[in-house]
Amino acid sequence: MRSIFPADRRIAALAVGLHKKGLVRTLYLQLKKLAIIKKNPLKEAIKSIPDEFTLEELVDKLVLLDKIEKGNRDSIEGNTVSEVELEEEMKKWFK
Numbered sequence: 001m002r003s004i005f006p007a008d009r010r011i012a013a014l015a016v017g018l019h020k021k022g023l024v025r026t027l028y029l030q031l032k033k034l035a036i037i038k039k040n041p042l043k044e045a046i047k048s049i050p051d052e053f054t055l056e057e058l059v060d061k062l063v064l065l066d067k068i069e070k071g072n073r074d075s076i077e078g079n080t081v082s083e084v085e086l087e088e089e090m091k092k093w094f095k
Helices: 006-020 024-034 039-048 055-077 083-093
Strands: none
Touching: 039 055
16 A cells, blocks of 8 residues: 655654664664653643543653653753753854
8 A cells, every 4th residue: 555645754764764774673762761750740641631632632742751750850860961061052153
């Protein structure tokens, strides 16, 4: 069956290229690491949305939870930026 989406072919070509380079497992592990969300924050997020909501609203909540979890992991693992480093980086942004 032929895909109606041209992007599908590009994604498939990218996947084949990654597989040939041995990067599929690395990519999978990175995506798996990013996709971990703890149950309690998820329950709280679901409680905070109205009874009727769009899929986009739910996805936005999940993305926010993922970013918070990633930030917590980075902090625990010491992957942080000092205030001085942050100020230097921000100077570059606003030139």
